[in-house]
Amino acid sequence: MTAAGVPGPHRRRGPWRPAPPHGAGAAAPGAPRPFGRSREMDRTIFAVTVILLALGIAMVFSASFAKAMDDAGDPFYFLKRQLLWALVGVPVMWLFSHIEYRHWRQMARPALYSTLVLLVAVLLIGAARGGAERWIDFGFFSFQPSEWAKFALCIFFADHFTRVGPQVRDFRRGLGPWLLVVATVSGLIMLQPDLGTTVAIGGMAVLMAFLAGARIQHLLALGALAVPALIVAITQSEYRWRRITAFLDPWADPQGTGYHLIQGLLALGSGGWFGLGFGLSRQKIWYLPEQHTDFILAVLGEELGLLGTLTVLALYAVLIWRGFRTAATAPDTFGALLAAGITSIIAIQVVVNIGVVTATLPITGITLPLLSYGGSSLVVTLAAIGILINVSRHCPQ
Template identity: 35%
Template sequence: MFVNYIKRIDSLFVTIVLLFCLFGLVMVYSASFPISLMQHEDARFLFSKQLQSFVIGFILLFITAIVPYRIYGKLNPFFVMLSIFFLILILIPGIGVERNHSQRWLHVGSLVIQPTELVKLLMIIYFSYIYAKKQEYIDDFKKGVLPPLLILATVFLLILKQPDLGTATAILIPCGLILLCSGARKIHLILLTSTAVGGIVFFALTSSYRLKRVLSFQNPFQDSDGSGYQLVNSYYAIGNGGIWGQGLGKGIQKLGFLPEAHTDFIMAVISEELGVFGLLIVIFSYLFIMRRGVRIAILSKDPFAKLLAIGLTFQIMTQALFNLGAVCGLLPITGVPLPFISYGGSSLIIMLITTGILVNLSYHARKHA
């Protein structure tokens, strides 16, 4: 049984993702060694923590690749309660960890975890399973469409309280695509999309710091020492890279000029050091993942598997789009990490778990095909 599973596993998909993660580890070391040296007197400090997360994620990838995906459907009520529990726990003073005016983390022993990364995954599983079950009455808005949206709205508002509009929006988009692919009526989709967009715009414009971010990305040089500082230095990094880059480890902007060089703006470091070549590695890797994920969805016969493959694939793509758009000034800075690449243990582990679930979906799709 296990031998047959190994034969049918999507080895190319796993290989590309793992190579992509290894590339990310190299770039995390390159981008983080200056700050590691200054703050911890060890150039490998942040790299070592990321490597530990990769090892944990690697193990969990193969566990989730073996565990049948249908089990997640049975655990669905628990997943919803766990998501809301974590999001409330973060907001309790003294329990949630505050950084940069945001309360998004929890201390677990010596570790600091970001539960919203897990919540993204759990909400996609919840939406996929519920809308797969509601296929018979998906045309009925009150009975078929509305109930899961109330849960999603609760999660959205709790994440917004951290505050983290970027992550809250990054959850809405794949969940919206799941609803779209479930066969909901066009009029319902139009009304819900209009409501969601209106809500996001409202929350963005009614908060002074969010409004500053929205305005700064349009003309960062107007306040290059203030709200536009990050983006201006990102432009400098990208411009310095040119076609061939400055060489691995030879970037200048990470030496105290570019804030969050190893996290949100690691793509700027990649561009500076590897040039267009580094950009192509990242773009083609994401395109491969998207193509594979859509193919898994097309081949899957089970509605739950189809919707889950779509949700997981476009969760990765949404985060990649938000991050890359922010780095090059096409979108406001949201603080969403670059999947598989940015420093952040919670994000990397969840991305590898997501890959494991997609591998399991791929196995069942190939088996039936």
């Protein structure tokens, strides 16, 4: 096995591996390129991120000014806070894009330990909002540990699978530690409770294990065990079960459990092809709940229309495509898995949020990355994209 944990030519490889660097003097296949001068970043990832961020700030203001005036007496309340977090997040993204991504291997275990400490802390001293304890309140700002957990686990799993290499096909050595971490973190997040984030983290973890070369039989067996647990978690929770029934027939209780979905669909349908115009949404004014967070896409659809919505979806598609392209061309296993994990967690959140707003998935508390209001989500997502950009600097052009 090579130093980076990538199996040598005589070993059986997993179903997917990064492309080795090309050109004169390139390392042997699978070996990492040494530290050195990096190439240009993937400008497409950077440009799409900036566009989505700018659009998100504008849409947060448009979606929230009525609620901000009603709640805080200041129509710019949510806008100012989102701008503040953007002013924090953009420099963090720039900084992380210039830190050699392999340095993050040294942070793999500290990232996991900090995640566990924060998830326990939020259960002990967390601030309750909407019936869930997901935030640690520091007075002048609040932090959501589950947002950090998503990307901390990307780092940890990328390091773990790089170290075990082809032994990932051995359940005890490869998937045993992985399963323990997934189960522990998922259990702590479910206690908040937060089923949506648990599903997102589980999806990312499974994808990273698959790309690392884990046996399909092992993953299918674990999935078969997870399904009954998921069914129990839904059926034993009244509010989760009501969300399922509302998803199946929102019109059965249009003023109760089906209210969110119906108002979201009305907002999307009211936009037509070109929308009502920026700031002119009617559903956001005391009709559409969570209009600046979970359902911000519905407001965007009403104001910018189908064409505006499709443009946003195209931007996300480009971001996800370039992210997985970076993973596929990364010079070593750690970089490939790290890029794949970051991209997959963004992709899962996009798919789930869009599915909820369009009533193709049951309601979960998943926000739309870079567009929805939320400081923890915005800063951590920008930081993760910064890491992704750094990986792209080391990919063959």
